[in-house]
Every structure is written in C-alpha cells, then in structure tokens.
Amino acid sequence: MKTVALGSQGLEVTVxxxxxxxxSAYYSGRDDEESAxxxxxxxxxxxxxxxxxxxxGPFLNEQLIAKTxxxxxxxxxxxxxxxxxxxxxxxxxxxVNGSPAQARIALxxxxxxxxxxxxxxxxxxxxxxxxxxEETVGxxxxxxxxxxxxxxxxxxxxxxxxxxxHATHPISAxxxxxxxxxxxxxxxxxxxxxRELGIGFVAYSxxxxxxxSGEITKPEDFxxxxxxRTDPRFSAENFxxxxxxxxxxxxxxxxKGVTASQLTLAWAIAQxxxxxxxxxRRSYLEQNVAAAEIELSAEELDALDKAVPVGVAIGERxxxxxxxxxxx
Ligand SMILES: NC(=O)c1ccc[n+]([C@@H]2O[C@H](COP(=O)([O-])OP(=O)(O)OC[C@H]3O[C@@H](n4cnc5c(N)ncnc54)[C@H](OP(=O)(O)O)[C@@H]3O)[C@@H](O)[C@H]2O)c1
Numbered sequence: 001m002k003t004v005a006l007g008s009q010g011l012e013v014t015v016x017x018x019x020x021x022x023x024s025a026y027y028s029g030r031d032d033e034e035s036a037x038x039x040x041x042x043x044x045x046x047x048x049x050x051x052x053x054x055x056x057g058p059f060l061n062e063q064l065i066a067k068t069x070x071x072x073x074x075x076x077x078x079x080x081x082x083x084x085x086x087x088x089x090x091x092x093x094x095x096v097n098g099s100p101a102q103a104r105i106a107l108x109x110x111x112x113x114x115x116x117x118x119x120x121x122x123x124x125x126x127x128x129x130x131x132x133x134e135e136t137v138g139x140x141x142x143x144x145x146x147x148x149x150x151x152x153x154x155x156x157x158x159x160x161x162x163x164x165x166h167a168t169h170p171i172s173a174x175x176x177x178x179x180x181x182x183x184x185x186x187x188x189x190x191x192x193x194x195r196e197l198g199i200g201f202v203a204y205s206x207x208x209x210x211x212x213s214g215e216i217t218k219p220e221d222f223x224x225x226x227x228x229r230t231d232p233r234f235s236a237e238n239f240x241x242x243x244x245x246x247x248x249x250x251x252x253x254x255x256k257g258v259t260a261s262q263l264t265l266a267w268a269i270a271q272x273x274x275x276x277x278x279x280x281r282r283s284y285l286e287q288n289v290a291a292a293e294i295e296l297s298a299e300e301l302d303a304l305d306k307a308v309p310v311g312v313a314i315g316e317r318x319x320x321x322x323x324x325x326x327x328x
Contacts (some may be wrong), residue, residue, distance in 0.1 A: 001014040001015065001016060001045070001046035001047055001048075001289065001292055002014065002015045002292065003015070004200075004274060005200070006121075006151075006172055006173050006200030006202070006274060007151065007170070007171065007172030007173055007198060007199050007200040008170070008172075008198035008199075009151055009170050009172045010151075011077070011120070011121060011150070011151045011172045011173070011200070012077075013048070013049040013077050013121075013200075013274060014046065014047055014048050014049050014274075015269055015274055015275070015292060016047055016049075016265070016269070016274070016275050016276075016277070016288065016289065016291075016292045017047060017048075017049030017050060017051055017077075017079075017202075017274065017275070017276040018038075018039070018042045018047050018049070018050055018051065018276065018277070018278070018279075018285065019051045019204065019205075019276040019277060019278030019279075020035075020039070020050060020051060020052045020056070020061050020064070020065060020278065021051070021052070021053065021056045021061060021278055022278045022279065022280055023035035023038075023039075023061060023064060023278075023280040024056050024057045024060040024061035024064055025055075025056040025057050025060065025061060026056070026226075026227035027210075027226055027227060027228070027278075028222070028223035028224075028225050028226040029223070029280070030280075031280060032064060034280055034281055034282070035064060035068075035280040036064070036067075036068040037282055038279060038280055038281060038282050038285050039064075039065065039068045039069055040068065040069070040072075041282045041285055041286070042285060042289075043069070043072055043075050043076055045285070045286070045289045046289075047285075047289060048075060048076040048077060049076065049077045049079065049274070049276065050065060050069070050076050050077070050078055050079065051079045051080075051175075051202075051204075051276045052065055052078075052079070052080045052081075052114075053080055053081035053082075053123075053125055054080060054081065054082055054084075054086060054106055054109060054110050054113070055081070055084045055086060055125060057090070058086045058090045058092070059090055059109075059113050062080060062110060062113040062114050063113050065078070065114065066113060066114045066115040066116070070115050073116055077120040077121065078114065078116065078119055078120050078121070079119075079120060079121035079122075079123065079153070079173075079202075080110050080114065080119055080121075080122065080123070081122070081123040081124070081125035081153075081155060081175075082102070082103060082106030082107065082110065082122070082123075082124065082125060083096055083097065083098050083102075083106075083123075083124045083125035083126045083127075083128065083136075083155075084096055084097065084125060084126065085097040085102065086106070088105075088109070095325070096125075096126045096127070096128045096129075096325060097128060097131075098124060098126075098127065098128030098130075098131040098133075098135075098136035099128070099131055099135070099136070100135055100136070100138065100139035103136060103139040103140060103143075104139065107119075107122070107143055107148060107149070110122075111148060117148070118147065118148060118149065118150060119148065119149050119150070120149075120150045120151065121149075121150065121151045121152075121153050121172065121173060122140060122143060122149040122151070122152060122153065123152075123153035123154060123155050123173070123175055124136055124137070124140065124153070124154050124155065124157075124165075125155050125156075126155065126156055126325045126326075127154070127156070127157050127158075127161055127325075127328050129328055133157075133161050133164050133165045133168070134164060134165075134168045136165075137152065137165045137168040137169050137171075138168055138169070140152050140169065141168065141169035144169065151172035151173070152169055152170070152171055152172060153171060153172060153173035153174065153175060153202070154171055154173075154174050154175070155174070155175040155176065155204075156175075156176050156177075156325065156326040156327060156328075157174060157176075157190075157327070157328070158188075158189075158190070158327045158328050159188075159189040159190060159192075159193040161328065162174060162190070162193050162194065162197065162199065163193065163197070166197050166199065171197075171199050172199065172200055173199065173200040173201070173202050173274075174190065174194050174199050174200070174201055174202070175201075175202040175203075175204055175276075176190060176201070176202075176203070176204065176326075176327075177203070177204050177205045177317060177326075178201070178203035178204070178205075178206065178268065178271075178273060179203065179205060179206045179207065179208045179212060179264060179268060180208070180212060180245075180249065180264055180267055180268075180304065180308040181208030181211065181212055181233070181242075181245070181308070181313050182205070182208065182313065182317055183310040183311065184310075184311075184327075185201070186310055187310055187311070188327060190327070200274060201272075201273040201274065202273070202274045202275075202276060203268050203271075203273045203274065203275045203276070204276055205278070206264065206265055206268045206275040206276070206277050207261055207264055207265070207277050207278075208233075208264070208313075209228055209231065210228075211233070211234065211242070211246060212246055212249060212260060212261065212264045213259070213260055213261040213264075214246050214247075214249070214250045214259075214260040214261075216234075217243065218239070219234055219235070219236055219239050222234065230319050231315075231317065231318065231319070232315035232316045232317075232318075232319060233313060233314065233315040233316070233317060234315075235315060238314045238315040241314045242313055242314055242315070245307070245308050245312060245313065246260065248307040248308060249263060249264060249304070249307065249308060251307075252300070252303055252304060252307060256294075256300065258291070258294060259287060261277075261284075261287060261288060261291065262287060262288070262290060262291035262294060263291075263294070263304070264291075265277060265288055265291035265292070266291050266292075266294035266295075266296055267296065267301065267304050269291075269292060270296050270301055
C-alpha cells in the first residue's frame with residue numbers, strides 16, 4: 001500500500017486506511033470477533049492508518065482497537081476524534097463541546113481507552129459554533145507540546161474555520177465526507193482551501209456509507225437500528241433515484257472488470273485524497289485494498305464524472321440536526 005504525506009508537518013499515512021466506526025456504532029450487525037480479525041488483516045495487508053473516535057460507542061470502538069491491536073501499536077498510525085459532549089459514563093450531552101476543558105477530558109479519556117501514550121492524529125470531530133476555533137485548537141496545540149498528540153486535524157470544517165485553525169497551530173488533515181455520492185468539497189471551497197494551505201484531505205464514507213457498493217438495493221436492507229435509516233439519501237422517496245447512480249457506476253465497473261466498490265474507491269484515490277473505507281469484514285477489506293492498485297485512465301475518470309456529476313445525489317447526507325453541524 002502506497003504511503004503519502006498527510007499535510008506538511010511530517011505525518012505519513014497509507015493512501016487507504018481503515019475506518020473502524022461501523023464495527024462498534026451507527027451501523028447494525030456488530031461482530032467484535034470478525035472486526036478484530038479485520039483490524040489484524042488490515043495491518044497484515046499494509047493498511048496502517050486506523051480511524052476511530054471517542055463518540056463511536058461511545059468509547060467501544062477505541063476500546064476494541066486497544067484490545068485488538070495493543071500489541072502492535074508501533075505498526076500503525078492511530079487517528080481519533082473528540083468534540084461531542086460525552087460524559088465519563090458514556091452518556092451524551094446536548095451536542096458539540098469544543099471547550100478547552102472538554103478537550104482535556106476527552107484527550108485523557110481517549111489515551112486511557114486506547115491504552116496508548118500518544119495519538120498520532122487528533123481531530124476535532126465537529127466545530128463548536130459557540131467556542132472560537134482558536135480556543136479549541138489552542139488547547140489541542142498544548143497536547144502536541146506535551147507529546148500526547150503528534151498531529152492535529154479537523155473534521156467537517158468550513159474554509160474560513162480551516163484558515164483560522166491553521167493560523168493557530170498547523171493542521172495536518174481535514175476529514176470530510178467525500179465520494180462520487182458527495183462531491184460538495186469540490187464546490188464549497190474546502191478542497192481548494194486545504195490544497196492552498198498544504199493540509200491533507202481524508203475522505204470519510206468513501207463508499208457512500210456502503211450504498212455505492214451496489215449491495216444495498218432497497219431501504220429495508222438497512223436494519224431497523226441502523227443509522228442509515230435516518231439518512232435522507234436513503235429515504236423511501238430518494239432511494240430509487242440515487243440507486244440509478246449506483247447502477248451507472250456498476251456498469252462502468254463491470255466494463256473494467258472490477259466491483260462498483262473498487263471503482264468508487266479508485267476514483268477517490270485518483271482525486272489525490274486519502275480514503276478510509278469502513279468495514280468490519282475481512283472479505284470487504286481485501287476487496288477494498290485491491291482497489292488501491294487500480295489505475296484509471298483520463299477517459300475512465302471522465303466517464304465517471306459524467307455518469308455521477310457534482311450535486312447529482314438527491315437528499316441531504318444527514319437529517320436536519322446533523323446538517324447543522326457540518327461545514328461550519
Ligand atoms: N468524521 C466524521 O464525521 C465521520 C463520519 C462517518 C464516518 N467516518 C469515518 O469514516 C469511515 C468510513 O466511513 P463509513 O464507514 O461511514 O462509510 P463507507 O466506508 O462509505 O461504507 C461503509 C459501509 O460499506 C460496507 N462495505 C465496505 N466495503 C464494502 C465492499 N467492498 N462491498 C460491499 N460493502 C462494503 C460496510 O459494510 P460492513 O460494515 O458490513 O463491513 C459498511 O456498511 C468510518 O469507519 C469512520 O472511521 C467519519
């Protein structure tokens with residue numbers, strides 16, 4: 001797996017990482033045993049950038065990673081996130097909390113749950129509109145000075161916020177949803193801003209939360225307790241229209257002799273971003289790892305661009321409450 005620089009501060013990661021969220025939260029079908037095998041297989045296949053957050057569970061996902069990969073801590077780059085109001089017992093407060101006091105609580109808690117002395121990449125998960133970003137990043141900067149965090153990142157921040165944060169302490173990575181299904185970073189200034197400032201871009205949900213694999217064919221394919229049941233893109237009224245886009249990707253994938261998931265991931269890598277597809281299964285992981293080897297010609301990229309142009313997906317990517325927290 002190819003390694004690339006993420007940002008300009010010295011962090012290097014594999015161009016494809018592993019998103020661990022769905023192993024413990026939001027998506028149904030938890031299976032800790034297969035998830036643990038998947039985490040080990042990722043390292044064995046050279047995927048050494050592992051993405052988690054304290055809110056995944058809360059805490060369960062960080063604990064799973066510590067329990068599973070504790071003995072291999074020097075083999076991977078560990079990224080986690082904070083910024084939601086979460087109490088020590090795992091209960092959630094009102095929403096986001098980017099105060100320096102909460103940042104400190106979250107950092108010490110993540111270090112404990114991850115059973116590590118240092119977090120390689122520490123992200124602010126969501127920007128707190130009530131706390132100046134300089135205060136939050138100022139607190140994060142102290143963690144770097146203390147040697148508890150190596151590099152800083154933001155998630156779902158808007159261009160102006162990214163600039164202010166970067167002026168406070170160099171930001172190495174901006175993590176945001178990005179795929180053929182969600183191309184807003186190309187048009188809302190986010191990609192332009194990170195490129196200008198030398199900040200790395202990490203694309204989350206690069207498979208459109210699994211939808212672009214083509215294996216989800218009706219809203220009921222998501223179990224009752226699955227977060228995607230609340231995603232407007234998968235509502236009964238939008239589902240079929242969006243599925244037409246998946247059919248187009250599948251057609252192009254078949255012509256190339258790869259799967260829709262693989263073509264989708266290869267497209268994202270070709271946009272010069274780092275991707276963190278999520279899976280709790282070794283079989284999907286292996287398929288996704290092979291995607292990083294796929295070369296796409298200018299004609300193939302053009303065909304994908306025409307088949308799934310910017311803005312073509314129908315419906316917001318989060319329900320209204322979630323949309324309030326992104327790109328601010
Ligand atoms: N910063 C943020 O706010 C934020 C938000 C969301 C996600 N993330 C991060 O980004 C990571 C990835 O995003 P994501 O998990 O939401 O979405 P994703 O990577 O787009 O898709 C994950 C889904 O696709 C399925 N899948 C994976 N590979 C597949 C394949 N080859 N064929 C068929 N299905 C496949 C997975 O199934 P199984 O689970 O059954 O294996 C899972 O349901 C997360 O794990 C998390 O670390 C960050």
